[in-house]
Amino acid sequence: xxxxxxxxxxxxxxxxxxxxxxxxxxxxxxxxxxxxxxxxxxxxxxxxxxxxxxxxxxxxxxxxxxxxxxxxxxxxxxxxxxxxxxxxxxxxxxxxxxxxxxxxxxxxxxxxxxxxxxxxxxxxxxxxxxxxxxxxxxxxxxxxxxxxxxxxxxxxxxxxxxxxxxxxxxxxxxxxxxxxxxxxxxxxxxxxxxxxxxxxxxxxxxxxxxxxxxxxxxxxxxxxxxxxxxxxxxxxxxxxxxxxxxxxxxxxxxxx
Amino acid sequence: xxxxxxxxxxxxxxxxxxxxxxxxxxxxxxxxxxxxxxxxxxxxxxxxxxxxxxxxxxxxxxxxxxxxxxxxxxxxxxxxxxxxxxxxxxxxxxxxxxxxxxxxxxxxxxxxxxxxxxxxxxxxxxxxxxxxxxxxxxxxxxxxxxxxxxxxxxxxxxxxxxxxxxxxxxxxxxxxxxxxxxxxxxxxxxxxxxxxxxxxxxxxxxxxxxxxxxxxxxxxxxxxxxxxxxxxxxxxxxxxxxxxxxxxxxxxxxxx
Numbered sequence: 435x436x437x438x439x440x441x442x443x444x445x446x447x448x449x450x451x452x453x454x455x456x457x458x459x460x461x462x463x464x465x466x467x468x469x470x471x472x473x474x475x476x477x478x479x480x481x482x483x484x485x486x487x488x489x490x491x492x493x494x495x496x497x498x499x500x501x502x503x504x505x506x507x508x509x510x511x512x513x514x515x516x517x518x519x520x521x522x523x524x525x526x527x528x529x530x531x532x533x534x535x536x537x538x539x540x541x542x543x544x545x546x547x548x549x550x551x552x553x554x555x556x557x558x559x560x561x562x563x564x565x566x567x568x569x570x571x572x573x574x575x576x577x578x579x580x581x582x583x584x585x586x587x588x589x590x591x592x593x594x595x596x597x598x599x600x601x602x603x604x605x606x607x608x609x610x611x612x613x614x615x616x617x618x619x620x621x622x623x624x625x626x627x628x629x630x631x632x633x634x635x636x637x638x639x640x641x642x643x644x645x646x647x648x649x650x651x652x653x654x655x656x657x658x659x660x661x662x663x664x665x666x667x668x669x670x671x672x673x674x675x676x677x678x679x680x681x682x683x684x685x686x687x688x689x690x
Numbered sequence: 691x692x693x694x695x696x697x698x699x700x701x702x703x704x705x706x707x708x709x710x711x712x713x714x715x716x717x718x719x720x721x722x723x724x725x726x727x728x729x730x731x732x733x734x735x736x737x738x739x740x741x742x743x744x745x746x747x748x749x750x751x752x753x754x755x756x757x758x759x760x761x762x763x764x765x766x767x768x769x770x771x772x773x774x775x776x777x778x779x780x781x782x783x784x785x786x787x788x789x790x791x792x793x794x795x796x797x798x799x800x801x802x803x804x805x806x807x808x809x810x811x812x813x814x815x816x817x818x819x820x821x822x823x824x825x826x827x828x829x830x831x832x833x834x835x836x837x838x839x840x841x842x843x844x845x846x847x848x849x850x851x852x853x854x855x856x857x858x859x860x861x862x863x864x865x866x867x868x869x870x871x872x873x874x875x876x877x878x879x880x881x882x883x884x885x886x887x888x889x890x891x892x893x894x895x896x897x898x899x900x901x902x903x904x905x906x907x908x909x910x911x912x913x914x915x916x917x918x919x920x921x922x923x924x925x926x927x928x929x930x931x932x933x934x935x936x937x938x939x940x941x942x943x944x945x946x
Contacts, residue, residue, distance in 0.1 A: 544764075544768060544803065545830045552823050555820050575715050578716065598713075
């Protein structure tokens with residue numbers, strides 16, 4: 435089992451070598467800028483770790499892992515647009531529409547989504563692409579609720595906007611590993627805990643959401659409980675999952 | 691063989707019944723508005739006609755056909771945005787960003803693309819989804835060149851922006867019909883003539899492009915020659931293609 439930081443190096447190397455479609459022409463420049471923006475590569479690392487724990491070769495899971503990262507990048511590029519969150523900076527750099535103009539940001543986001551699908555479709559089994567597409571639909575539904583200020587059910591909003599893509603990191607890895615659907619349940623139960631864990635820690639780091647509602651102390655306790663639940667789910671999985679436990683601990687303790 | 695207007699009725703009925711993902715919530719409203727906008731349904735009708743000529747059941751080709759229409763709709767919704775073509779009206783109605791706001795137009799476009807992929811992925815064979823995804827990448831590349839004013843190679847620009855999706859209408863139908871790749875060549879040679887034909891007639895209707903360069907009379911001659919080339923390609927296909935000949939004639943003679 436490779437530790438998370440080694441998996442992350444594999445992700446970075448694959449991203450560096452990634453060939454975007456020739457036909458995209460100059461649009462590849464804002465796309466590369468967006469993908470090279472750093473970030474923690476949480477989603478692809480999670481996908482690779484699940485794939486290895488489930489018995490796949492890590493290398494076989496790389497296209498699926500990177501497809502998840504491209505979907506995440508697509509969502510950031512569009513969410514940062516003036517008509518949505520109107521963010522000028524991300525990770526200390528100008529956002530895509532600031533650096534390349536709004537039209538290029540819209541088209542680069544579209545093309546990142548299409549490239550993600552192309553990677554997911556590089557597998558013989560279309561299940562990876564189906565898992566990814568369903569997650570994208572859920573994620574967009576969450577973002578649409580957020581934009582509309584439709585916060586009546588905040589748990590649903592976060593489950594869609596954040597949780598669906600985390601869950602797909604696990605789901606895609608299971609398909610790559612060839613785990614039949616009836617045996618996927620304990621893995622997917624684990625996957626469902628990751629979105630809430632990520633979201634509570636996000637609120638703690640931003641000082642909003644659950645922190646505003648319940649205070650910082652309670653928020654920290656809720657994060658620790660979410661991590662505990664995820665670890666409890668991990669123990670139900672009949673596989674070697676200590677790298678995944680390390681990832682859960684990292685999600686709970688992250689400071690950015 | 692069903693005539694084109696009967697195929698179009700099948701398309702309209704399928705579009706009416708189309709179930710968008712529940713998780714999209716209220717975003718389904720601008721999506722439906724965009725899809726219901728009418729239009730001639732040229733792409734899905736072409737797909738169905740090729741599928742039937744190639745030996746498939748028309749009903750089996752409907753998901754592929756509608757996926758092409760959803761991709762076309764996604765591209766219109768994003769191209770109409772203020773940062774791109776900034777169009778306030780389409781087919782006599784306010785465009786999506788005018789009717790529902792810019793954020794909803796961006797997200798509805800994204801979701802239409804994802805729904806298109808979901809339909810394309812409803813087939814066991816992932817070839818339909820691969821054909822569609824590759825066409826989307828080419829189409830976005832064409833639009834990016836257009837937005838950038840990169841008109842140095844106008845033929846390439848149109849081949850990408852318009853031609854790739856027309857070609858995919860034929861390609862997707864061939865996969866649905868189970869035509870093996872080595873036997874697809876004559877069909878694809880026919881497909882490659884449709885984008886230029888559509889584009890020249892578009893220029894004639896809008897009074898721009900080839901009309902500005904060569905004048906109206908030459909443009910009409912070029913359109914007729916493009917139609918002739920398409921019909922000549924059709925005669926090379928070992929199948930009953932009179933419905934496709936009717937569609938070519940319709941493309942050449944269309945007035946809107």
